[in-house]
Amino acid sequence: MAEPAMKPVDLDEVTASLASAGHPWVSGQTSMTILTEQDRRLRLGVALPPDVETDRIIAAASDLTSPTAALSASSVGAPAAFDARNVGGANYTTPVKDQGSCGSCVAFGTVATMETTAAFTRGAPNFDPDLSEAHLFYVHGKSDGATCATGWLPSRAFTFCQNVGVTFEDYFPYTPGNSGGASLNADWPNRLARVTSYKNLTGNPAAIKEHISTHGAVSACFVVYQDFFSYRTGVYRHLTGASAGGHCVSLVGYDDALGCWIAKNSWSTGWGDGGHFKIGYGQCGIETWEVHGADAVSLRMWTGQTKVIGCYHASSARSGWVYVENRGWLKVTAANDSAHELMLTDLVASKVGNRPVNLFENGGTVEISHVY
Amino acid sequence: MATKTRPSEAPAETVNRPRDPTAEELSIAQGGTSAAAAVSDLDRPTFEPPGSAAGAMASAAAAGWLTNKHVLMLWQTTAPTDAWAYYDGGVGWKRSTQAGDVAARGMGVLTAGARASGGIVNAYEGAGGAIDAIYLW
Numbered sequence: 145m146a147e148p149a150m151k152p153v154d155l156d157e158v159t160a161s162l163a164s165a166g167h168p169w170v171s172g173q174t175s176m177t178i179l180t181e182q183d184r185r186l187r188l189g190v191a192l193p194p195d196v197e198t199d200r201i202i203a204a205a206s207d208l209t210s211p212t213a214a215l216s217a218s219s220v221g222a223p224a225a226f227d228a229r230n231v232g233g234a235n236y237t238t239p240v241k242d243q244g245s246c247g248s249c250v251a252f253g254t255v256a257t258m259e260t261t262a263a264f265t266r267g268a269p270n271f272d273p274d275l276s277e278a279h280l281f282y283v284h285g286k287s288d289g290a291t292c293a294t295g296w297l298p299s300r301a302f303t304f305c306q307n308v309g310v311t312f313e314d315y316f317p318y319t320p321g322n323s324g325g326a327s328l329n330a331d332w333p334n335r336l337a338r339v340t341s342y343k344n345l346t347g348n349p350a351a352i353k354e355h356i357s358t359h360g361a362v363s364a365c366f367v368v369y370q371d372f373f374s375y376r377t378g379v380y381r382h383l384t385g386a387s388a389g390g391h392c393v394s395l396v397g398y399d400d401a402l403g404c405w406i407a408k409n410s411w412s413t414g415w416g417d418g419g420h421f422k423i424g425y426g427q428c429g430i431e432t433w434e435v436h437g438a439d440a441v442s443l444r445m446w447t448g449q450t451k452v453i454g455c456y457h458a459s460s461a462r463s464g465w466v467y468v469e470n471r472g473w474l475k476v477t478a479a480n481d482s483a484h485e486l487m488l489t490d491l492v493a494s495k496v497g498n499r500p501v502n503l504f505e506n507g508g509t510v511e512i513s514h515v516y
Numbered sequence: 517m518a519t520k521t522r523p524s525e526a527p528a529e530t531v532n533r534p535r536d537p538t539a540e541e542l543s544i545a546q547g548g549t550s551a552a553a554a555v556s557d558l559d560r561p562t563f564e565p566p567g568s569a570a571g572a573m574a575s576a577a578a579a580g581w582l583t584n585k586h587v588l589m590l591w592q593t594t595a596p597t598d599a600w601a602y603y604d605g606g607v608g609w610k611r612s613t614q615a616g617d618v619a620a621r622g623m624g625v626l627t628a629g630a631r632a633s634g635g636i637v638n639a640y641e642g643a644g645g646a647i648d649a650i651y652l653w
Contacts, residue, residue, distance in 0.1 A: 457649070464626075
């Protein structure tokens with residue numbers, strides 16, 4: 145990673161700057177301010193580009209706050225505000241995690257985005273998928289040259305998420321630097337989440353808003369300044385302190401009235417607003433550096449015990465579907481007429497008898513059904 | 517055309533001449549478009565479960581759909597695609613899809629399940645009067 149200025153966070157200086165600016169956000173002791181400067185920087189896992197390019201990224205983001213650019217959200221039909229944590233009372237995000245002392249924020253930002261998109265696009269707020277950052281960073285990232293010290297790039301991470309996929313946390317639990325010594329479960333191809341396709345939304349805030357409001361989240365990078373480590377709540381705008389490095393998070397909402405993005409970080413719930421933060425439009429390159437969104441997340445896995453809530457059939461052959469709790473609509477196998485009819489019969493019987501099921505889903509289709 | 521039967525009625529008379537075209541068939545003959553294009557949109561479900569915000573919106577906007585019904589009776593003769601279901605709410609007997617044996621059998625599984633469970637049904641009545649899609653909740 146590039147070596148930015150070395151002066152660490154000074155809480156008194158941040159407090160004074162906030163006071164003179166009219167308290168736009170609130171600072172305080174956080175899980176980051178109590179660390180050494182070296183440990184803080186280890187959590188910034190996106191290498192800053194050369195100074196000229198970093199300056200261009202920050203200037204480009206700042207330019208997007210002009211009135212003309214600010215109007216562009218409505219031009220794509222996006223709502224004025226969206227928060228994946230509260231969509232009609234439903235929370236489509238997963239719990240805040242802690243990357244610990246490793247520059248693996250790209251894995252956390254990418255996985256958090258996949259998890260939110262997987263739940264939101266299924267209309268299943270209680271799905272709560274827990275994907276493996278360890279698989280993404282210590283296997284895919286490692287094969288791409290990424291380490292805790294070097295960090296990675298979201299564009300590379302999304303490529304692996306599309307081409308190979310990521311297993312679930314229980315198949316490769318994360319510890320910083322894999323200090324826990326876990327390894328990838330050999331059955332991982334049968335417990336896998338894969339990005340079907342993704343978009344590079346860098347530099348297009350209207351498209352970012354449109355994607356967040358229709359898919360739940362995007363991943364984004366930005367330049368972290370020293371005052372950011374002490375953020376507690378409010379809308380963050382850089383006031384004081386030198387740059388400390390580059391960081392990747394998941395944007396899960398925005399608010400045009402407040403002029404900010406709503407982000408999910410990976411520095412534990414002891415940092416920020418329960419692990420989340422708001423950052424002003426045009427701040428720190430948040431819209432202009434590696435912004436990506438998944439179009440959908442395909443699953444290949446057993447559902448675990450669940451139940452069939454609804455069934456559907458149309459006037460074409462093998463057109464049976466079942467609505468599964470916390471998964472949404474799944475197509476009944478269309479391998480052949482007999483398998484389709486027998487599986488549909490079993491699943492309708494489970495619905496009629498209110499009996500639990502365990503289904504093996506592959507890309508939105510039920511391939512094995514077990515009715516209890 | 518073969519003799520047609522209906523549940524709860526005496527067999528209909530044998531039809532010895534081409535039946536009168538439906539309004540849709542007439543429209544097609546005159547160069548119009550078929551509702552079949554819309555039916556193809558039925559190939560995958562779009563409604564969400566009742567009670568969800570999306571489900572309520574879908575039901576309210578369900579033009580062409582019989583919504584929030586129950587299946588009270590079933591009828592089947594020896595003909596392969598002669599399954600009928602009786603819907604409540606003043607709807608009465610509706611024939612299941614005529615789009616082929618396989619589709620009719622699949623839909624029959626749902627209507628049988630609807631009768632057994634007493635669950636809520638949303639059904640789409642196609643241009644020919646047959647049920648071309650069905651949800652069971």
